[in-house]
Amino acid sequence: MRALSRRRARTRRDAVADLSAVAYGGAVGEDLRDREVFLEQFTIDTARPGFTMVAVGEAGCAYGSALDPEGDWWRGYFGEPPNQIKELISRERAFAVIGLMPQPDCRRRGVASRMMGHLLTRCGADLVAAFAEATNIPAHNAFVGWGWTRTGSLRTDATSPVRGVWTHPVQPNKPPPDQHANRKAVSR
Structure with missing residues (x-):
């Protein structure tokens, strides 16, 4: 296990x-449009404040970034995010897992x-x-096994899928339990 700097992540x-193509069930180079969309989004993600990646x-690999208080992460949230979450985001103490991609x-x-x-x-x-998309049952099972809480749902626009919002308090030096549930790649 190693951490990758922003620069190293960009070179890889x-x-x-x-x-990503393999983790999400496709074949490498299968759909060039999807690959280009991923690469564009990855470039944006690596530029976010607090970008962190492990491989x-x-x-x-897994990566994420700080939740920007001025960002649009909660656009499309059904209802109002809980006050604790809003407070931690406003204090710049929240992090979003953007990609979790086990082979x-x-x-x-x-x-x-x-x-x-x-x-x-590291975050x-x-x-x-x-x-995680509402239909991604393996991801939801993994979050439950890791002790995360389903905080709500969101849909960023009319054509995007409904995604479950999962949160977890970070306790220093205490990683989530090692659950061996079937895991499908998780992405925001």
């Missing part, structure tokens, strides 16, 4: 795009749990949030 962007060789052959072996634990340890936040 093609490898991360390949990993386990070729087994997978399919590494699932159910604790790789995602270790990546998530390492990412949470320096008091609260971490993640967003």
Whole structure:
């Protein structure tokens, strides 16, 4: 397990795009449009304040960034985000997991749990949030197994899927439990 700097993550962007294609069930280079969309979004993500990335060789990677108090992370939230979340975001003490991508052959072996634990340890936040499509049952099961709380749902626009919003308080030096549930890649 190793942490990657923003610069190193950018130099590995093609490898991360390949990993994303495999982790999300496609084939490397299968849909060039999807790949280009991913690469554009990855470039934006690596420029976000507090960008942090961890990788386990070729087994997978996880990354995220600080939740920007002026950002649009909560656009489309059904209702009002809980006050504690709004307060931590306003104090710049919240972090969003943007990508969690274990290779399919590494699932159910604790790789995602270790990546998530390492990412949470490195992020320096008091609260971490993640967003998973409502239909992504393996991701929801993983969050439950890790002790996360389903805080609500959001839909960023009329054509996007409904995503569950999951949050977890960060306790220094205490990564989430190593659950060996089937994990599908998680993305916001």
